[in-house]
Structure formats: structure tokens, C-alpha cells
Amino acid sequence: MLSAIFRFEFARHVRALSTYVYFLLFGSLGFLLMTAAAGAIPQASFNFEGEKILVNAPYALTVLITILGCFGLLVTAAVAGRAAYEDFDHRTEPFFFTAPIRKIDYLGGRFLAAMAILLIVYSSIGLGLYAATWLPGLDPAKVGPNHVLAYVMPYLTSLIPNLLLMGAVFFSLAALTRRIYPVYVGSVVMLTGYLIASTLTDNIDTRWVAALIDPFGSNALDRVTEYWTIAEKNGRLVGLEGLLLWNRVLWLGVAAAIAVFTWWRFRMQYAAGRAGRRPAEPAADVLAADAMRERVEMPRCTRDFRFGPSLVSLLRLTWLSFVETVKNVYFLVILLSGLLFLVVAARTTESIYGTPTYPVTHDMMTIAGGVFYLFVLILITFYAGELVWRERDARADEIIDSLPLPGWTLPLSKLFALLLVPVLLQAILMAACMAVQLAKGYTHLEPLLYAKQLLGIDAIDYCLLAALAITVQAIVNNKYLGHFVMVLYYLAATFMGQFGLEHLLYRYPEHSRYTYSDMNGYGRDLGPVFWFDAYWGAFAVLLVLAARLFWVRGLATGWRWRWRLARRRFGGPERAVAAGAGVAFLALGGFIFYNTNVLHRFRTSFERETLAAKYEKGFKWMAQLPQPRIVSVTLNVDLYPRTGGVRVRGRYELANKTAQPIDEILVGVPERWRFRRFEFTPAARLEGEDRSIYGRLYRMQQPLPAGAVGTLEFDMEGVPRGFTADGAETYAEPNGTFLDEDALPQFGYNAARELSKDSTRRRNGLAPRTGAADIHDLEARRNNYISNDADWLTFDAVISTDAGQTAVAPGELVRQWSGGGRSFFEYRTRARTLNLWSVLSARYRVLRDHWNDVGLEIYYQPGHEFDLARMMKGMKDALTYCTENFSPFQNKTLKIVEFPRYASFAQSLLATIPYSEGIGFIARVDPENEDDIDYPYYVTAHEVAHQWWAHQAIGANVQGSTVMSESLAEYTALMVMKREFGAEHMRRFLKYEMDKYLNGRSRESNREMPLGRNDQQAYIYYDKGSVVFYALQDYIGEEAVNRALRTYLQSVAYQEPPYTTALELEARLREATPPQYAYLIDDMFDSITLYENSAVEAKYREVSNGKYEVTLKVKARKVKADESGVEREVPLADWIDIGVFDAKKKPLYLAKHKIDKHETEFTLTVDAVPDTAGIDPWNKLVDRQPDDNTTRVTKRGK
């Protein structure tokens, strides 16, 4: 019987149009994504998982098929849910329930048929992907050979298990409740599971939990492949292993349990009391025949069809629809799962190194507005269908449609009811956010800000979407097709930008970008948002008008009649609305276009790439030309935070430090600034100008001879006009201006503007990037890696800003005065500085302290007091450490200056550390929790260390130079932390660093280089740098390292060209390294070295009077990786920690042993009961499987 039911159902699905639509949809999605990822569409900027991953490699296919499979959630819900629900919907269940079939036949046949058809539908993903790889015009470097298994495996590991699980859930929900609503709710709850799992990945210790509880398995997939090298990603099949295997086992088990439960609970019976309890009819009814003959006098009543009262009807209908929508258990479940997510997500808000931030309002808003967006999308999509079909589903449509209601009443009441849903949600969210804040002891509540964001900006977005959803449902006039159209719309909206359709004017309902910052609020960016919203609002009116015109009232559903009716309905008021909204739409669109495309240049990313390519092709040769160098900078900066304008009058002193005369000067100037004056002395003539490509080209009237000096004087002005898609044009923020050297004229060819991705370069006819210059390249060593138009310079700036604000710049404050409603500040550097500076201005509060005779200042936003003490201590401790170990501090003051979170970094300028409000000012370090990493302290120490490692010693513009700035700043910060918190505390921090390094190399977009040759690769110079230097000082001693650094610093500080390189630093370190560890320097700096260490077995026995003998068997292997991660084993003769620990993780034994075999056995004697033992137990060496280095020590049997 099961097979009969299966065949019948299967045939029915096969004949359904929707099956083909789904098949084509997923096929074309796969096809399109592959086409874009493989670079066949020049406008498409869809970049997939890094540059070096082949688009048809097993790993890439796994990710693509998993993602597209997740999009299928809704289709699975529709097909599997309906498979169980259909009979109840059509009331055909009596036919089946009375047939002589078993429950298992009925349920099994239906379920398996749905699964089979869905599998066929989803098979089109693989087919689409595969077909696209044969297209002509693909980037050959991105497409590898096709392997069938690479297409099949993702189905086995990901898609089919997910299909079975989701299918079982949806089928079961529909079968047991005999309704379709719970299926919607089920899909939302599943999504919540995934989202909650994803929030747990921030914390390194809970990642395995995240990998297990994610029902889609994508977190587990991430875990399994997170440290895969490029070579592995391109060649290795993603099989069922590790956490992925456990995840699949767990969730398939859940699916099986659900299936069994469904079979057990399902009753092939008419559901009694489906509509609730049915009370007996009143006995009196029997006598009604007579009663009804009596005439009941109908009271007279007045009737009123005027406009005003019909508005009341509208409100009443709206309210009824709204209440019906939200006053049920389904809405409650969705709401609760959303709130659960909020609470979990708030636990780890914006965490860095696993340390969370205070739940400040904008973080809560980000969670509420960001991820919640998905929930609201689903709600809007489904409820639009339910609302539009409410009367018809209840079969009350004939009664309602023949009521004397104006035609707009019903459509509008549905729309308004739908609008109220997100508004209600947002209001609840707002309350929940504040409750979470209070629960976490954060009492600075900002209800008005919440209202502005959640009930204002976000709610408007939702309302616009709701208008679209209602219109789609009204026009399509088929609930499920309507859902499908909405999903298509979401897909299109998501991917449009990546296919080169970037302008917001045709991307309903997008608006320009904005970021909320505690310092700067919304800046000036809400104005443009308003214009976009108004524009789309007018469009939404047109949409709703269309919904009203094509609204099905009555039974005329054919398009011929709907057109005819629409024309008839298009009367005076409708015409007026259409005209009004149409004119508003066009006028607002014109206004926006004027701003984004006339006042400003609108460029797609494709166009920007083309310009960058033109720059490289046209001007790279000029990199060889002698260019002037800046030797001093004098600025007069006038900031106008109130209006957004900036004026800079400046003077560069220039010198020809080359051996040839300078004839042509290439000047990079920012595109939008206006120049009032631009004058070289000796005189130069403007030869050409194209700011979109290169800036300006000058020719000296008399070539500037070698060794000669001159000046450039300029007067430039940034005047904000209108807005772009990125928000308002602004040069000075209302509270939090950050202006840096990039805004000012620069000399020579700027290699930083070159296209960095090889695929983009190929598309633009450029050779692959060569990377940083070779470490031996003497020509390149003429420049340091910070700037190519200056060495060490002096900096002097007079900055004026609005009264009430404080302006800050590098160097020491030498004068401060006010006048004419403005405040003036003059800063001057005491030591020479790199060409690296910025000017900041805001309404700061200042915390002052001192260290010896150095004044310490923190300029911060009132309200951000949380971590000031940690920062202050970080400054003092770092100053102490660096002056003790390296050299004296070169400034009289040291200041930290907060800036808005538009960027998340801290940087070190001379005596000045601009520090984003996002990365330390709101960190919530729990002093009770040993695990919490005090990152405000660490970041501060790192930046202070840069006053030595960058501002005193700077490397040449060649490979590996970031070691001398970033890696050494990391090392210094680690040592400062070690001194403050103890070596024990460092392990957790280093675990994050190791993780970031391994993750980073797995996403490398060019080639991984050894630390000492790294090519500006942050995961190498920060994270591997930390790990390597920490290990180095562990091996050769902190004092030895510091001695080497001190001598190195003495020899290179304030060095003029040629600049130092990592080779010179390595040489010093080599000198400090004892011979038995000499191999370390090669392994750490000159090659990519990894270990595969693991503890195999450990046993102990008590020898006598509290002595325990431990036998430990360990494995060790050492490999060297090439630039794409291909490994080669090298002989082992290395000193590696062997350790035995007690139950409190305190070492009972820890010493380095020379290990030269793959397997080694140790017998050690310790003084207490051992608990764990292993090789390199503290993960000092780079190892992709750090967790298997230790094992539990078991008691030896007799």
C-alpha cells in the first residue's frame, strides 16, 4: 500500500507546475551563482570564499550547495507541510481514513513522495552549478577539473540530511496539528536554532556547542574546515568527520524520533471538536418552527455611508484583522523564539577575544534590527498571505465582498493590520532590549533612541515591505505563489548588488547607509535616509493603489475581468492618488538622482575597479621617477562640525632626496575637495588633472636639482553638498571628526590603490599582483612601508573648531585659545614622526594622570567611563615595560582619543592614540572571571608599544617589515600582560591568536608567506606574530629577546633610507638564541612550520609515599607548508614541552625534551596524583589540532 500511495503522490507532484518552477528556480540560482563566482559576469562582484578557492572545488561546492539548500527551507516547508496538510485542507481525509490502509502506509507514502520530489527539485542546484562550469568566458584560474563526487558529497553530508530533518519537522507539525500555520512557525523556530548557534561561535570555548546545535550543520561544516589550507579546500572532499559527523548523527536521530513520534500520535480519525467544543443546540430550537412565524418587529435604524464613518469601519476592520493575526499561539511561539534569540545574542554582544561589551543601546539595536530582520521578513511574507486570504479561507468572502463597503476599505484594512504586526514586534523588542540591559546591570536606558531606530527607521522599512507583500498577494491572487514571489524578491534584493545593480534608486526599499555611534549619533545621515524613505513611500502608495485596483472582490478572478474592473475602479480619487504619488515618486527620485549622480559621482564597484586599473596602467611607470619628499608639515585646519565643512591651509617643506633632478610631480589629491591655492616653490605648472584617476600632474618650470629644497603651499576646502548612497557628504562630523593624511596632497605613484585581487586584475587586463618587494630589494628600501613621500618629518598644526569641542592632533599641545565662538589648539611634535597623523575633534571629557613626568590623557565620550582605568593602567605599564627594556619615551604626553565606531581600530600616532569607541571603551571585562581577556588593556599596551615599534624603528617597504612594527607591538603587549596577569592567563589569549592565524591562512587570497617575509598579511603579522614571539621568549627567555630587541632598536632608530628589514631583526634574534634552538629562528621566521603533536596514551602508578610514575606515549611530526598550504614532512629534532598536570591544571612536571622520533615514550615521576599529560600541552607551537595534545592519565591496572 505504501508504494501505491507513494506512486500516486509522486505522480501528482510530477504533474504540478510548482515542481517545475522550483526545479528551474534552484537550477538557475546555482547556475547564476557559479557564473558570477567564476567571473563570467564582469559587473558581478560576487566573490566567493577568497581568491584562491576554485569555484568547483569540493569545499566550494559544499558551501554553495549548503547555502542554496538553506534557501530551500521555505520550499521544503511548502511541499512537506502540504503533503500532510492537503487532505485536511481539501477535506478529503475521510476517503483515506476509511480505506483499509495502515497508518505507516498513509504517512510513509506521503512523506517519502514529498522527500523524493524535493530531492529531485534540489538536484537542480548541483546540475545548475555543474552546467555553469562549462560556460565560455569563465576565469580559467577559478575553475578546476570537475569531479562528480565533489557534487555528490554535499548532498550526502548536508543537503539530504537537512531535507530529511526539515521535512520530518514540517510534515509532523502539519500531520499532528492538521493545520498549516504550525509549519510556518516551525520554519521560524528552526531558523532561531541556527541563529542562536551562530552567536555561540564568537567564543572559542563554545564553538563545539554551536557546531552541534545548529540544525543545518553549517556551523559544524565551518568547524571541520576552519583550518583547512587553500590546497585542502581545493582538493579534499568534505566528508562526514568530526563535529560534522556528530551533528548529522544528532539531527538525523532527532528526525527519526520525530518520525516515530508522528507515527505514534497520528490518528486516522475525524478530529472531534476541530472547531472547539460544540455545545448542544438549545432544546428550545425544536419549537422554533412556530416561534419563527411570530413577527419580530425590526427596529428602525439609520444608516450612514459617508466617508468619515467608513474610516471608522476601516479602523475596526484593521483592528479585527490585526488581533486575529497576533492573538494566537503561533505568534506567541514566534515571538518567544525571537526573544530567546535576543537574550542569547545579547550575552555575547560584539565580543572580542570572547569578552563581551556592555549592552549599550546601539548594540542592542543592532541585534534587534539586524538579525531580527529575518524574523520580520518571514512574518510579513506569511501574514500578508493569511490576511489577504482571510475571508476566502473562512469562506466568508461572498458575504463580506457584497457588503456596502468602499473598495479601498478591505485592501487598506489588511495593509494596516499587517503594518501593525512589525510595529507591535518592535515595541515588544524595545521593551525586551531594555529588560536585557537592566538584567545585565546596565542602567543607562535610552527609550527615545530605541523608538527612533526600532519604531522609526526599521519600522518604516518593514512597512514598505508589508506594502509590497500585500500588493503581491493581491495581484498574484494565489497564496503560495505569492509567498514564492516574495522569496524571489528577497533573493533578487540580496544578490542584485553583487551582480552590479548597485544603485539604490531601483532597489526597493533600500535607503542610504548610516551607522549609529554613541559619540556622533546618526551624524548627518538621517536626512538622506528620510529622502529615500519618502521616495519609496510614494512608490508604496502606487503599489497599494495597484493592490486596490486589482483586488479580487467577488468571483471575477480571470485577468480579462480584473483588467476591466481595475479600469472601472480607476476613478477620480484613484487618479488623484496615482497622480499625487506618481509625481512625488518622480520628483523625489529626481531629487535623489540629482544628489547621488549629479552633485556626486555614482560609481558601481565595477566602474571603480576600471578606474583603479586605468591608474595602474597609466601611471605605474612614474613610480620610478624621482619625486619630492615631505620634510615638514604645517597645517591650519578649520573644522566646522556644525555645517560639516573643513578648510585646510597647509605648507609642506619638500626636499629632493634623490640623485636626479625632479621634473614631473604626480600629486594625489582627494576627489571632492576644492583648491583655492596650490603653489609649488620653485614654481611648477599644472600639466593635467583627472581627480577620478590620478589627481594632478605638475611640471617644474626648472627641474629641481638633487639635494634642493622647496615648498608646496595649499589652501583647500571641503564643502559638503547633498548626499550619496553612502549618506550625507561630510568633512567634519557633528561630534567625532576624524581627518587624516589621506585627505591631503601626496606625491608619487600610490601602489596602495592598485587592485589587489588577482581575478579582478585579470578581468581588467592586469598581470597578477607581485606582492611586496623582495626583502633584498635595495630600491624598495628607499621607502619605509608607511609612506613613499616622506621619511621622518616635523608636524605642526593649528586647529580651530566649534566652541565646546576639543581638537586633538599628534604631538604636544603648545597653545590653546578661543575667540569668535571658536576654540583653537596648536600641536607640535617633539620628536620626528612618520607621515602618519590625524586631526580629531569632539565634545570630549578628559581623564588626566601622569607617569613619571609624562602627562597621560584620555579624551572620551561622556558615558564611556567603563574601561578608562584599564586603559590608563595599560599606558603606564606599557611605558614602564618599554622604557625599562628598549629605550626612553620620546614625548612629554601620551593621549588616547576616542572616535566614532565608523571604523573599529586603534592606531598609534606620535604621542597620540586614536581609539575607536567600538573596541575597548565599552568592553565588559568581568574581574571575577579568570577567563575574561582584558582587551582594552591589551589594545592600549599594543598601541603604546608602537611608540617604539614604528615611531622609532620602521621597516622598509618590503616583505616582512610589519614584524618590526606589529609583531613586536604584539610581543610587547603580551609581555606587559604576562607581567600583569601572569603566564597562566596568557594561554587563553594565545588560543585566540592561534585560532585567528589558522583561520586566516585558510582564507588566504594570494599566498601565505613566512612571518619574516609576510606581505602585509594581518593574520600573519598580528596573530602568528604573537604566537611565534611568545614561544620564542619561552624558549630563549624574555630577557634574551629583549636584549636583542634593544640592540636592534639602537642600531635602526630614526634611520634614514635604506630602511631596515626583518633580516636584520632576525640576525639579532639569532645572536641571542642558544645553538640548540637555532632551528627555531628558521622555522618561525623563514618558513611555515607546523607540528602534528598528540598524546597517545598516559598511565600512572603510585610508586611509593606520594610518588607517582607516569608513562606517557606521544606522537610528533613536523611539516613545512608551501604558499598554498601543501605540506612536506621534515625531520624532527626539536625541543618540545612534555608536561604532566594535576586536576587543577597546575603543572606537576613541565620541561622541554628533544624529540626526534614520530613516537616517543616517557616515564616521569611526579609528586601528586596526575590528571592529564601530553606534548606541547600549552600549545606554544603551531598545530592544527591543538586539542589532542593532552590526554587523561589513567591508573595502570595490576
Place this chain on the structure above:
Amino acid sequence: MELRIRNLSKSYGALQALNDVSLSIGAGIFGLLGPNGAGKSTLMRILATLQEADAGEVTLEDGGQEIDVLRHKESLRRVLGYLPQEFGLYPKVAAWRMLDHLAELKGVRNRSERRALVEALLRQTHLWEARDQRLGTFSGGMKQRFGIAQALIGDPKLIVVDEPTAGLDPEERVRFHNLLSEIGERVVVILSTHIVSDVSELCPAMAILDRGLVLASGDPTELAASLRGRIWQASVERAELAECQAALPVISSRLSAGRTLIRVFQEQSPGPDFEPVAPEVEDVYFTAMRSTERPANGAASC
């Protein structure tokens, strides 16, 4: 008060649901009789503003005012009461609340007037006892009575009831008829049905509709009277039935005490076994239906 339907046509693709239908209907209950698929519901829905006609005109004239039913739906809806053939109700809403809501939507704005109206309607349809029950708990008869209650809101001039007695038990049907005849005195009530007795019991005027055509219309008694002397009845064996049907214009046959009673429509007596009977509305119906099949006259040989 008069509802005039002139040359109304409606087709769904190849299917001609209404073919040049013209009727003139005054106050009182007008029965629209026809088999399933005759086009009754199409006509009813056009009258209830829910369906568009391809051609023709419908006007409702009342005290000098004339409403163009097809074009001015808004005006018609204000004087319309409609009970659809099949309808559902929001299962979780109490009866009175639903009725109150519909009354408000029908323009009864004054709350106390509305309350009084709802009470009267519920009493009239004998649902007052059940006013607080959820609609989902209503039996078929109660639901139908609720349907008529909502159709009566706002003193309608035109009441359209589409197959209201289908699915009602005999007792409920009687009750329903009583209720309708109560209302029918004042306004135009159009009742569609395929049950002849509904019409013969209730309607002072009727029309017979089949395949979109009006086959007959008028006062049912008069229509029946016009057949006087031409309806013959005989009792035959079941085995003879087919033979008779082949030979004679048999308009109906039914079983009676094991034999089959057949009625024949013919000018002369078909034979000695036949006796003349007084024509009933049913004969009108079957005669009309038969007239579209083939012309009648034959010899008595059975």
C-alpha cells in the same frame, strides 16, 4: 419595486452560463428553479455584485429611484441582502459579535441602534439563545439562519438567497420557509433552488432556468393551470419503463408501492391505462426541462 433583468449573458469560456436572460421581478419571493449547473448561481452572484456579466442590463427600481446593478455596485450593496449558497464563518467569533460587526460594516453606525437591531435579528432567526456561542459550534440549520440574519441587516430592498435549503433537515426547511415568507412581503426576494417544492410552497412568482436559458416564468399556479388536461399518469411495471420512455413524452417517473408512476405530457390521452391528473408545479418544471430536449407527441402503446 421591481428588479428588471434584460438580455443578461455570461459565459465562462465555451460554457454559456447565462444566455440572454430577461426577467422582471416584483416584490415578493421569486423562485428561480433549475437543475444543478443551470446558471442559477451565476445569476445570483451577478445580482449580488460578485460576478461580472458579459452583456445585458439589470436595474432595481424602487419608488422612482433606479439602480444600475451592474455598474453601480456600491449603490446596490447598500440595499442588498445576500445569503451565499455556501459560506463559512469565523469559527472563533461569537454570533452576536459577528452580526454586530457586519451591521456596522453595513452602515449602522449608532451603537444602541445596532444592538437593538442585532437582538431583533437574532430573535427573528431564533438564535437569541445561542448569541454567545462561537460560530464554529453552529449546526447547519443555525448557520443558515445566521446567514439569513446577516442578509436582513439594514432593511434590504433586494434579498438574494442562493440554494438556502440545501443540506437542511425537513424541520429546518420549514422554519426557513416561514422566515422567508415573513420577509418576502415587503421586498424583492430571489430564491434559487433545485427543489420544486421550495418554489411551490413559497413563491408567488418563478422562473425556470436551464443551461442559461429561461424556459418559463410566471405565477406557478397559473403555469400549472396552463397544463391542465395535458398531464397523464399511469402506473407501470419497472420493466416497462424504458419502453414507455421511448414511446411517450414521459416527463417524470417515481416509485410508488413497488410500481412506477409515470407522468406524460400530451394533448390526448396516451392510452387507457392513463388517467388525467391535476398539473403541479413539478409538471411545469419537468415539462419545461423536456421541451429543450425534443418535441413531444406519441402514441400510447405501453
